Amino acid sequence: MENGSNIARRRKSALSDGSADYKLKRDEIVKAASRLFRERGYKSTTLAHVAEVAGVDRATVYYYVGSKEELFREAVQDLVNKNAAKAQRIFKSKELDAGQKLVQLVEALMCSYEEHYPHMYVYIQEEMHQVDGDTSEWALAMSRHTRRWETIFMKLVEEGMAEGILRSDIPASISVNALFGMLNWTHRWFKPGGKRGAKEIAAGFCEIFFNGMNPQPVRQKAKTD
Template sequence: MNGIKKRRAEARKVSNDRYVKRRQEVIAAAAKVFKENGLAATSIDDIAKATGLNRASLYYYVGDKHELFGEVIIDVVKHNVEMAEKIRDSEGEAEEKIHQLFGSLLRSYNDYYPHVHVFMQEDFSQISHNKASDWLDLQRRFDRALIAIIEEGMQRGSLRSDLPVRLVAFGLIGMVNWTHRWFHPDGPVSCEDVAQVFAKLAIEGMRKAG
C-alpha cells in the first residue's frame, strides 16, 4: 500500500491530463454510488466496481472512500460559497440578492447532480480530519454571506426586522437543503420553478409591511 501511496502522490504532483481525467471519472462514479447507497453503506469495492477498476488500481487515484467523499463535493461547495459572496457584494436590494441566491443554488443543484445530493444528505464528520476545518470554514462563509444579505435588507427597511436574522438564514438554507429528498433534474419541476417559488415564499415572508 505504501508503494501505491507513493505512486499516487507522484502522479498528482505531475498532474498529467490522462491521470486527471481518469481521476475525475472515478469521482463522478463515486458520487453515483454514494447517492444510491449512502456513505456508510458504500465500500471501496463498490466504487471500484462502478469505475471498472480493481481495488489496487483504484488506490492509484484515491486514498480511501472518505477522501473520495470530500472530492465529490468540494469544488461545488467552493463554487456556491464564492457565488454567495459575490451576490452579497453586488449592487442591488436585498430582495433581489435573495432571489439571485436561490436561483444560483438551485441551478448548481441541477447542473452538479448527484454531487450536491451527496453533499446535502451526508454527515460531514465523515470527511477526513485534515479537511474538517476547511469544510467548517466554507460553511461559515456561506452563512455569513446570507446573513449579511438579510441584515442589509433589515437595515435599509425593505425587510422586516422583528425576526432573528440567524434563524431566518438557517430557515432559508433548510428550504434548499431539503430539496435533495424530492428534486431530480429530469423530474416534472425545473430548478428555475423551484427557485421562483422559494424566493417568493422567502421574500414575501420577510418583506416589511407597508
C-alpha cells in the same frame, strides 16, 4: 503492505505530474463514487462497489485515490470552493440591493445542486452534521464555508430589514434558517431532469420567503356568513 506503499507512491507521483488522462480517469471514479454515495449511502458504499461502477478493479481505484473518505472529500471540495467564490461576487455587487442579492444567491445555490448533482447532496445527507466535531483540515475548511454562507445571508437579511424591504419583527436568524432549510431539504426529493428545474424551484422558494417577509403582508379576510 509493500504493495500498498508502492501504489501510494505511484498515486502521489501521478498526482504531481498532473497528466490529463490521469485526471480524467480520477474524475470518472469520483463521479461513480458520488452516485453510489447518493444511492446507497456513504457508509454502505465500498471501494469494491466504486470499482465495479467505474469499470476498473479495486487495485486501480487505489492508484487514483487513497480511501473512500478521500473520494467523498474530492467530490465536494472543488464545488464548495466554486460556490463560495460565486457567493462573494454576488454579495459584493454594487448594482444589486439586498433582496436581489438574496434571490441570486438562492438561485445560484439551487442551480449548483442541479449542475453538480449529487455531490453537495452527499455532503448534506451524510456528513454535514458531523463536521462541527471534526478537527481535520478538510472539516475546518467546510465549516468555514458554511459560516461564510450563513454570514452573507444574515447580513443581507439584516440589510433588507434596515431598508424596510423585509419585516423586522421576525429575528434574522429564523429567516436565514428558513432559507437554508428549504434549500438543504431538497436533497430528500430533488433530482435533475424532473418536472421542476432548479431555477423554478429557486423562484418558488424566493416567493415563499419574500411574501412571508413582506413588511406589509396581504392577509386574507375571514369569510363571514
